[in-house]
Amino acid sequence: GAPIDTAAATAALLELRRGLETRNDLPDWARNSTQPVFGEGPPGAPIMFIGEQPGDEEDLAGRPFVGPAGRLFNRALEEAGVSRDEAYVTNAVKHFKFTPTGRRRLHQSPDAGDISYYQPFLQREIAIVAPRLVVTLGATALRAVTGRAMPVTKVRGTILRGADGKPFFPTVHPSYLLRIPDAATKAREYERFIEDLASAASTAR
């Protein structure tokens, strides 16, 4: 993309964060979270990855993709030759939605209403960071970017264009890989994920 004013973008991202922190119309469940989790990475990054929502560890750390899915994601990025430090990583939904079950907090998928609530924040975040390519990880991010439900498996690994003409690249969510029970299938799907990441990165260059 075009070179961007890093100081202005950093200030705009901070303002966006303050904006969410001071909202008084958050979904009820969001009040049970520890904190909102925002994106991280350099504004103007060529590639922006969008996940679903912070998980248990992200909620506590205040950083995206630092838990089990994040560790798998980091490993896959490395194998794909993509530097996480040079990418911008965020989520479609900025708070952790969970069901309390004893001392464990069980992840709950965000619904269509949750996705729409955070959509303006995500749109603004994309506009400020201005990546050459957005990569959606899983169904929630794809829905947040397109505004409609779409099967990830039908479109993964291909470049789609938004209503604004900007390209985005859908692939699967790393949590999906963690849940595959069969080892051979899991290994195959992991390789496909790495191929998608490498292909997205070469598109963004």
Ligand code: URA
């Ligand atoms: N899963 C996500 O979608 N995002 C995170 O930040 C962590 C796990």
